[in-house]
Amino acid sequence: MTKARDIASAIPAPSTVSSTELGYLDGVSSAIQTQLDAKTAKSTLSTTGDIYYASSANTPARLGIGSTDQILKVSGGVPVWATPTAAASGLTLIAEQSYSGATTVNVDNVFSTTYDNYRILNRATMGSAASWTMKMRVSGSDTSSGYFNQQVYGESGTAAGNRNTSGTDEWFFGDASNSGMQTLDLMSPYLSAETQGLSLAGYRDGSAGVVRMNSVALGDTTSYTGFSLLTPQAATGKVSIYGYAK
Amino acid sequence: MEYKTVQYDGLTKQTVERASTSDEIKEIERLQAQMETIKAAKQTQAIAKAALLAQLGITEEQAKLLLS
Numbered sequence: 001m002t003k004a005r006d007i008a009s010a011i012p013a014p015s016t017v018s019s020t021e022l023g024y025l026d027g028v029s030s031a032i033q034t035q036l037d038a039k040t041a042k043s044t045l046s047t048t049g050d051i052y053y054a055s056s057a058n059t060p061a062r063l064g065i066g067s068t069d070q071i072l073k074v075s076g077g078v079p080v081w082a083t084p085t086a087a088a089s090g091l092t093l094i095a096e097q098s099y100s101g102a103t104t105v106n107v108d109n110v111f112s113t114t115y116d117n118y119r120i121l122n123r124a125t126m127g128s129a130a131s132w133t134m135k136m137r138v139s140g141s142d143t144s145s146g147y148f149n150q151q152v153y154g155e156s157g158t159a160a161g162n163r164n165t166s167g168t169d170e171w172f173f174g175d176a177s178n179s180g181m182q183t184l185d186l187m188s189p190y191l192s193a194e195t196q197g198l199s200l201a202g203y204r205d206g207s208a209g210v211v212r213m214n215s216v217a218l219g220d221t222t223s224y225t226g227f228s229l230l231t232p233q234a235a236t237g238k239v240s241i242y243g244y245a246k
Numbered sequence: 247m248e249y250k251t252v253q254y255d256g257l258t259k260q261t262v263e264r265a266s267t268s269d270e271i272k273e274i275e276r277l278q279a280q281m282e283t284i285k286a287a288k289q290t291q292a293i294a295k296a297a298l299l300a301q302l303g304i305t306e307e308q309a310k311l312l313l314s
Contacts, residue, residue, distance in 0.1 A: 068259065097261060099252040103274045104266055109256035133277060142273075169276075226256070230270075232278040234250070 053079050091119060091242040101234045107241065108140050108226035111190040115243030120184040122174070122229065124237025129177035129205045132235075133170040134184075136195060136218060137226040144169050148217040155210040171216040174201025176235060184216075189224040249274055 040060040045052065049065025055078060066072075066081025073082040095110050111118065122132070135142040149165040149172050163172070174182035180203030189195045194217060201212040218224075229239065249266035266274065299306060 095254060095256050095259075097252065097254040101248070102250045102252045102263075104249070104251040104270050106251060106253040107256070108254065130281060131277070230273055230277060232274055232281050234247070 051079070087245050089245045091244060094118075094241045094243050096238060096240045098238045100236045102236075103231055103234055105229040105239060106137065106140075106226070107228070107239065108137060110241045111223075111225050113190065116188055116191060116246055117244040118186045118189065119242040119244065120182075120186060120227070120239065121242070122182045122184075122237060122239045123180070124176040124231075124235040125179055126176045126231065126233040126235045128233060129175060129203070130231050130233035130235075131175050132173040132182060132201075132229050132231050134173040134216075135170045135228045135230070136189065136222075136224040137228055138222055138224050140226075142228055143218070143220075143222065143224070146219040147171050148219065149214060151212055151214045153210065153212040155208055170230070172212075172214055173199060173229060174212055174214070175203045175205075175210060176231070176233075176237070177203050177205040179204050189227075192221045192223065194218060194221060195224060 040052070044050075044060060044062050046062065047064060051063040051065075052060055053063055055061035063079055063081070067083070069084070070081040071084050072079050074080070075082075092115075094115075095107065097105065097107060099105050124132075135144065135147075137143065145168075147165070147168050147170055149163075149168065151163045151172055152159075153162070165172070173184065174180065180201070182199055182201040184197050184199035186195065186197040196218075197216045199212075199214045199216065201214070203210050249271050251264055251266045251270055253262045253264070254260075255262075295306075299309060302309070304312075
């Protein structure tokens with residue numbers, strides 16, 4: 001009789017321990033406490049999102065969840081949460097927003113110290129041809145004066161002309177109709193310097209192709225954190241904001 | 247026409263879709279009026295251009311050729 005189960009069957013069980021309980025020892029081949037000590041405690045993971053890792057050999061440890069958008073990196077040979085730094089070169093997508101049937105698209109808190117310059121891409125369709133205008137925003141409010149704009153455009157095979165505005169309520173950003181796209185390089189919206197930019201816009205209106213080029217500037221040095229796009233026609237599309245690596 | 251505003255916040259990464267405020271509608275209506283003015287000016291210009299071409303007795307293509 002070498003097994004606990006056999007012992008449990010063979011001898012009368014003490015009044016405080018049942019033979020079933022003794023049977024639980026079946027298969028035990030070394031000290032139970034030693035085996036328990038070798039296991040990790042479930043309670044190590046005390047919070048939602050916790051991750052198990054070894055802080056040194058045979059030493060389990062808890063890594064609490066990081067913040068939104070943080071990534072897992074290695075520091076000193078162990079995992080840590082870290083905020084991604086701006087790419088050393090090229091463009092980094094900051095935000096992307098789709099809209100459907102909208103006449104106003106407000107984008108807040110996308111300009112910051114992380115980047116000096118930005119690229120904004122907008123693609124939309126509308127029921128009929130209409131212009132987009134753009135305003136800069138700070139603390140969730142539009143700035144409605146001091147915009148300078150020079151536009152040259154061509155349509156239906158003709159260099160159609162130009163339009164100039166000074167100190168007006170907004171910038172002209174481009175058009176859309178059956179389809180339309182605008183790309184804007186925006187310089188220093190958050191820096192204490194005048195915000196400047198250059199946009200290219202194109203769209204199809206029936207069988208006509210149209211191209212527009214705009215230089216834009218704002219006559220102040222406010223640190224803008226966002227922008228708004230406005231159109232008199234309900235538009236459906238997507239706007240993407242990228243930052244240029246410094 | 248229904249006026250809709252889509253609002254994105256880069257800090258919270260949240261988007262809110264809502265009916266436009268009266269101030270936002272005012273802005274859109276101002277842009278609508280501006281667009282109508284530009285359209286009307288274009289139309290007036292096209293009519294004047296056609297009248298001038300008729301007066302000169304030449305086609306638009308011939309006028310383009312003269313100016314090239």
